Amino acid sequence: MTFSQYAAAQGERVNAALQRLTPAESIEPPVIHKAMRYSLFAGGKRIRPLLALAAGECIDPAAKGLENAACALELIHTYSLIHDDLPALDNDDLRRGRPTNHKVFGEAMAILAGDSLLTLAFQVLAQLRDCPADRRIRLVEELAVASGTDGGMIGGQVHDLEGEHQTPTPELLERIHRAKTGALLRCSVRLGAIYCGANEADLAALSSYGEHIGLAFQIVDDLLDIEQSSEQLGKTAGKDVAQHKITFPAVYGIAKSHEMAEAELAAAYRSLEAFGDRAHWLREIANAIVNRNK
């Protein structure tokens, strides 16, 4: 099986689960469920669920219901995109090649759709029928911390907003990205592993892998914003420079940033050594992250 075939098959599994777990458009009040589904099924690459599935199946290839846990990550990711795109935040009109949520449903509904997806993520974890309660509660805790203010996704978003008015230093850059994208990517790997009952040594190795690919992901994201057009990206290109964001190319330059992404990829590989062949798809995902849109 090629990586494309693997990613497509896992993506279908995740999409089917998301369809099942998200209220239908016919449920009252329909407009909020339409708004949630508009962004949830907008052609996202499902990187976070893919990571959770691959990490979980590296521990227990026969795990049942793992795709439901993986959905919680996509729900959080999608809520964060809807809120980030709002006029008061990044004010973006285009996402994955389509008008952003507030452009279609209005700002009020976009705010509430984000709130709803965030809330649904925790409902989905609480209702995981194939997972013992003590593991489920750990998943809730991990996801809340990774999405929160203290070292988590929202904290990174706030640093990012504030960073527009600060001197770009390597320390600030690392703090922003460890939190903004890194925390949820690391959490994706950990959620899959915890769901499948990983021991602490395996969990530590997978967390290290998650941290390295999290950093690689953000470096590549920053580079793509400079090197690609809006059409290629499916979102507005060049916004980081326009908004004076603190990015890897801004701090280190383009050539050095490419080198750093490759170094993070190599470090991610090293974290997986003890798993041998079981970590095959985790390596492939890391590769795909660093080489995406090439």
Next chain:
Amino acid sequence: MTFSQYAAAQGERVNAALQRLTPAESIEPPVIHKAMRYSLFAGGKRIRPLLALAAGECIDPAAKGLENAACALELIHTYSLIHDDLPALDNDDLRRGRPTNHKVFGEAMAILAGDSLLTLAFQVLAQLRDCPADRRIRLVEELAVASGTDGGMIGGQVHDLEGEHQTPTPELLERIHRAKTGALLRCSVRLGAIYCGANEADLAALSSYGEHIGLAFQIVDDLLDIEQSSEQLGKTAGKDVAQHKITFPAVYGIAKSHEMAEAELAAAYRSLEAFGDRAHWLREIANAIVNRNK
């Protein structure tokens, strides 16, 4: 002990727990923690935590750590107020006699502060040390459903926004309020009871109590919006009429609405009969809800 003394003592317990559970203003990034705390410690009456404490202590007067579970309800309630007040939603400048969150911190930070409080609510439930994992996971599920779109708080908010353009009927009114305020008030009672290990019969009786006071609360809220000044309310008065909201006085008239609030209070009392003296404070809270601001 008078009800005022009881409410003040329980309020202090809740405030102390909220202080402990919410990241300090000194934690990075400080601005988001300032924004969260600004609205969280704005003099709210802590009705939802009070209900959780009284319901839990009706089942087990010696329950340990119950105030931490009660805080999750105030975190959800506060997030919903911050987002409701945003310009895209109710566009309110005044809340509890002070400028609303977005007036002080800006819209971007207000949106993120709401998201953070919502996320923290689930973190707090996941981290309840004095409660077994199977009960904790049930608390997470109950809170997520009560706060969500399908019969929960966000669903009610959406109906409310849409209701501005619909014919006010008793059916629509009931659907809006069962969801918008009713679901979280009912959930407050249930969370306390579940935390303390209530059996299903007790839980059903307490849920019925919660539904009746939820309805009473909303009827009184609608009446206060008409009958009191902005100074008395600590928020902008007369907004329901100005925004063509579907309210109890709009559908039933003022006199009949007062009667309905009294009838819900009587029904709440009846739901508590089996508990005898143990439900003393639940009765007092119901009274205080119906007779507030008198």
